[in-house]
Amino acid sequence: MSQPKIPLTADTIDAAWLNQAFDGSVATITNVKAERLGEGVGLLGEVTRLHLNYAANSSGPQPASMIAKCQAAAPGNVFMSQAMGFYERESAFYKQFSQSINLRVPFCYYTDVDPAGAPYIVLLEEITNPRMVDQVAGANFDDSAAILDQAVKLHSHFWDNELLWSLSWLPPMNNPLYRAAREMAEPKLESFIAKWSPHVAADTMQWMRELTPKYPDMVDWWVEQGNATFSHTDFRADNFLFGGSAGEGVVTVLDFQLSARHVGMWDVANFLGQSVTIENRREWEKTLVRRYYDGLITAGVSNYSWDRCWRDYRYCLLHQAWSQVAVSDIDPGNDRGRALLHAMITRVFAAAHDLQSGDLLSEF
Incomplete structure (x- = not known):
């Protein structure tokens, strides 16, 4: 079956569409109801719960609901996702690893992406009744430790090995589109500095000015450092579910749109620098x-020293602070999205300042 x-949006998905997509892998669906999920969820895509009903005596799995991920509502967010290949990456990840990776991720019932990079669709298992961490409020210590344990599982599984290098859809950090982020950031830099200078340390804004013209050199430098692995690259508290139908004590990892071949410390710095309050992160x-x-x-994992690990952490914080400049025109969508962006930016800039991550600028 073809x-x-x-679909551009999940609310246009009906029973006929789903039955054609599943082609018998799921029981025959008779009715579907779409329910958009919470504020500030999915800056780069819409996230919708599909409530499903099935034909009597129909054979096959009958999940009561699924989660549908479609392209973002804001055209600018779609353009960025399309240009960067975000939707293609997530679709490829779920096709290959939904059932074979050493992490708990949602089962993928169906995924497809247009050859142009958008639109896209991913239909996922819903983890029901989970506990979530509010990223705006910040994660506590125990949840932070559990989340970073998932980073260990992910990174050690792919650490500079043949499996990692076989993933043709997983770009390195110095791929042409990421190198071109300098051109994305340059016209936004001064407006970003004007908006955020009242909220962050002055030295960090000077680092943004120094790093912007050197950004392609920096991502080349990162690749030359070696020790590449599968980096989730969006390792924020909002992308983890605790317990629920996945099982007590299980942490489910979500959202692989931004994944890349990069140093694993990116994910650790991403989480601690954006999902933990400034005071708790310092402690x-x-x-x-x-x-x-x-x-x-x-x-x-071998040939990776503690000194190198801590250096990578410090330097990833500066890189992530600069990344906020490059994507500063993303539409946050609503009040929760705006609060989330404010927390992410102020926290990561504070972390870069605390650890004097500007030392990275002397490396290339």
Whole structure:
């Protein structure tokens, strides 16, 4: 059976569309009701719950609901996702690893992406009744430790090995589109500095000015450092579910749109620099980064020293601060989205300042 036309929004998905997409892998659906999910969820795509009803005596799995991910509502967010290949990456990840990776991720019932990079659709298992961490409020210590344990699982599984290098759809950090982020950032830089200078340390804004023209050199430098792995690259609290139908104590990892071949420390810095309050990050970061490092060594990673690990953490914080400049025209969508962006920016700039991550600028 041919694949159905990819929907622009989940509320246009009906029973006929789903039955064509599933082609018998799920029981025959008779009715579907779409329910958009919470404020500030999915800056780069719309996230919708589909409530499903089935024909009597129909054979096959009958999940009561699924989660549908479609392209973003804001045209600018779609353009960026299309240009960067975000939707293609997530679709490819779920096709290949939905059932074979050593992380708990939602089962993927169906995925497709247009050859142009948008629109796209992913239909996922819904993890029901989970506990979630409010990223705006900030994660507590125990949840932070559990999330970073997932980073150990992911990174050690792919650490600079043949499996990692076989993933043709997973770009390196210095791929042409990421190198071109300098051109994306340059026209936004001064407006970003004007808007955010009242909220962050002055030295960090000077670092943004110095780093912008050198950005392509920096991503080349990162690749030359080696120790590449599968980086989730959006390792924020909003992308984790605790427990629920996945099982008590299980952490489910969501959202692989931004995944890349990069240093694993990106994910650790991404989480601690954006999902933990400034005060708690200052108190916990050394302990939690060490927990991550010890986990890697226990999992069999070698030729990676603690000094290199801590250096990578410091330098990733500066890189992530600069990344906020490049994507500063993303539409946050609503009040929760705006609060989330404010927390992410102020926290990561504070972390870069605290650890004097501007030292990275002397490396290339």
